[in-house]
Amino acid sequence: MTRTFRILLRNPLSLVGFVLVTLVVLMAVFAPWIAPFPTHNGAVVDFLNNNRAPSAQNWMGTDLVGRDIFSRILYAYQISLILGVVVLAIATPIGTVFGLMAGYLGGWIEAVLMRIVDVFLSIPPLVLAIAMMGVLEPTLTNAMLAVTAMWWPWYARLVYAISRSEREEGYVLAAEVIGASTRHIVFREILPNCLPAIITKMTLDMGFVIIIASSLSFLGLGVQPPTPDLGSMVAEGARYLPDSWWLTVFPGLAILVAIFGFNLLGDGLREILEVEE
Amino acid sequence: MTPILDIRDLHLSFRGLRSVTEVLHGVSLQIGQGQRVALVGESGSGKSVIARIILGLLQETSNAHISGEVLFDEINIGSLSCVGRAAMRGTDMSMIFQDPTSSLNPAFTIGRQFAEVLRRRDPGLPRQGCSTRAIDMLREVAIPDPDRVLGAYPFQLSGGMNQRVMIAMALANHPKLLLADEPGTALDVSVQAQTLNMMHDLVEDHGTSVLLISHNLGVVREFADRLYVIYRGRIVEDGPTSAIFQNPGHPYTRALMSAVPRITGAGLPEVPEVSDDFLAPRFSHGCVP
Numbered sequence: 079m080t081r082t083f084r085i086l087l088r089n090p091l092s093l094v095g096f097v098l099v100t101l102v103v104l105m106a107v108f109a110p111w112i113a114p115f116p117t118h119n120g121a122v123v124d125f126l127n128n129n130r131a132p133s134a135q136n137w138m139g140t141d142l143v144g145r146d147i148f149s150r151i152l153y154a155y156q157i158s159l160i161l162g163v164v165v166l167a168i169a170t171p172i173g174t175v176f177g178l179m180a181g182y183l184g185g186w187i188e189a190v191l192m193r194i195v196d197v198f199l200s201i202p203p204l205v206l207a208i209a210m211m212g213v214l215e216p217t218l219t220n221a222m223l224a225v226t227a228m229w230w231p232w233y234a235r236l237v238y239a240i241s242r243s244e245r246e247e248g249y250v251l252a253a254e255v256i257g258a259s260t261r262h263i264v265f266r267e268i269l270p271n272c273l274p275a276i277i278t279k280m281t282l283d284m285g286f287v288i289i290i291a292s293s294l295s296f297l298g299l300g301v302q303p304p305t306p307d308l309g310s311m312v313a314e315g316a317r318y319l320p321d322s323w324w325l326t327v328f329p330g331l332a333i334l335v336a337i338f339g340f341n342l343l344g345d346g347l348r349e350i351l352e353v354e355e
Numbered sequence: 356m357t358p359i360l361d362i363r364d365l366h367l368s369f370r371g372l373r374s375v376t377e378v379l380h381g382v383s384l385q386i387g388q389g390q391r392v393a394l395v396g397e398s399g400s401g402k403s404v405i406a407r408i409i410l411g412l413l414q415e416t417s418n419a420h421i422s423g424e425v426l427f428d429e430i431n432i433g434s435l436s437c438v439g440r441a442a443m444r445g446t447d448m449s450m451i452f453q454d455p456t457s458s459l460n461p462a463f464t465i466g467r468q469f470a471e472v473l474r475r476r477d478p479g480l481p482r483q484g485c486s487t488r489a490i491d492m493l494r495e496v497a498i499p500d501p502d503r504v505l506g507a508y509p510f511q512l513s514g515g516m517n518q519r520v521m522i523a524m525a526l527a528n529h530p531k532l533l534l535a536d537e538p539g540t541a542l543d544v545s546v547q548a549q550t551l552n553m554m555h556d557l558v559e560d561h562g563t564s565v566l567l568i569s570h571n572l573g574v575v576r577e578f579a580d581r582l583y584v585i586y587r588g589r590i591v592e593d594g595p596t597s598a599i600f601q602n603p604g605h606p607y608t609r610a611l612m613s614a615v616p617r618i619t620g621a622g623l624p625e626v627p628e629v630s631d632d633f634l635a636p637r638f639s640h641g642c643v644p
Binding site: 185247248249251252253254255256257258259267270271273 | 410412417440441442443444445446449450452453454456457458459460461462463471472475
């Protein structure tokens with residue numbers, strides 16, 4: 079573990095990724111203490127200060143009803159990270175179990191499971207999420223549900239491909255020969271060898287989940303006002319470009335920083351884990 | 356004395372989409388208590404499927420049709436349930452594979468994998484007990500620093516070292532029968548000879564019966580007491596190793612022996628892929644155990 083850490087920090091790009099991710103996480107966790115205007119995460123109106131350019135008091139300016147944009151970005155990070163973690167925490171186990179079962183057991187089980195996965199994969203991901211959100215009420219929980227529904231099949235495909243090739247490895251046969259149960263072989267022999275790829279994909283996916291969630295709220299289908307969300311902040315400000323540029327540029331940059339960080343970190347992790355293979 | 360393994364008239368066929376492929380045409384084979392028996396034949400002759408049938412792995416494949424009897428320790432393997440066959444594997448019989456390094460899971464240390472093998476027999480064995488017994492076994496296969504090996508991952512050890520670990524694991528639960536499917540074919544010749552010699556001594560000490568599956572006549576001659584030659588799913592010759600080597604009776608056995616490469620480089624004879632000669636009836640040197 080410490081060795082992984084050392085290698086990670088030696089590569090300049092993954093170091094940047096690590097720093098950005100740490101920064102984003104810290105900002106989200108300590109939002110109530112860092113934010114200059116902690117109350118501005120809700121339905122607060124301050125029309126005397128609306129639509130101000132960045133200043134010493136409001137580092138990133140204020141929005142159309144006078145709320146501090148910097149404070150709102152911090153709270154929006156909170157929502158994005160919670161959404162990302164919850165989506166991956168649900169999608170990964172479902173996809174992994176599907177992939178492992180299909181890859182190891184084969185036969186008609188494989189056919190049935192992978193066809194279910196194919197059905198999900200055949201619909202463009204964002205379209206599926208938009209369709210679901212169109213039917214469901216636009217709340218945070220439902221946004222998580224919609225993104226999870228489009229996310230787990232990718233894990234199923236990934237784990238399926240790995241377990242298919244691991245299935246042919248000698249150690250699986252060796253385990254069968256000592257009479258190990260199917261459950262033991264799937265979860266104790268094959269799964270540990272899929273974990274490096276799963277962890278890497280999860281890190282990379284944190285960024286993508288944040289994009290998708292922001293896209294949903296950009297379209298007005300995700301988290302609803304007054305709760306701050308990076309996507310809806312960009313959407314609100316888009317009409318006032320280029321004059322009130324701070325309304326869109328800062329939330330947009332916030333999305334960029336988070337995704338850039340997770341991608342660099344994921345790439346770094348992939349390199350380390352490939353070396354270890 | 357009753358043989359530990361008694362295969363009688365074993366037939367195997369695989370059902371394809373349109374056709375049925377016959378793989379074994381009535382194989383009979385016996386292994387006595389503590390005997391080392393070799394099964395020799397070319398690739399695709401059906402050697403490895405016999406091992407899989409003995410282990411009861413092929414019985415779980417839905418398109419494999421098996422008839423005939425396989426008696427292990429006087430129990431008919433065919434009559435056992437899935438669970439019964441699984442209970443037998445790893446305790447009463449175990450197996451060594453061609454490529455030792457890929458037979459060990461790269462995600463775990465040797466020590467952890469060894470503990471899993473030992474817990475097949477004693478499910479509640481504590482960690483301390485596992486490592487003591489593992490160290491004993493590793494000393495038996497002449498590994499000089501067992502502690503280091505137990506803490507290592509398979510890819511950190513050499514192929515020869517992994518082979519010894521595999522042998523130690525295979526013998527750890529004192530199986531009655533050890534199946535060795537071309538052990539060490541993935542290793543270089545000197546290491547292969549070394550490990551086979553060691554395995555020979557070990558199984559003699561433990562009184563384990565062995566079925567050695569090989570295409571290498573040199574290995575077989577050194578290792579086995581009895582020999583079965585298999586060709587296209589039929590046993591074509593059987594008998595004591597020395598008798599067969601002195602006086603091979605079946606045309607296929609003679610062809611197989613003439614095809615051994617010699618260091619003097621006299622060139623290899625033409626061995627036809629299919630020949631009517633090779634389908635001659637079984638030649639038995641008698642003296643079934």
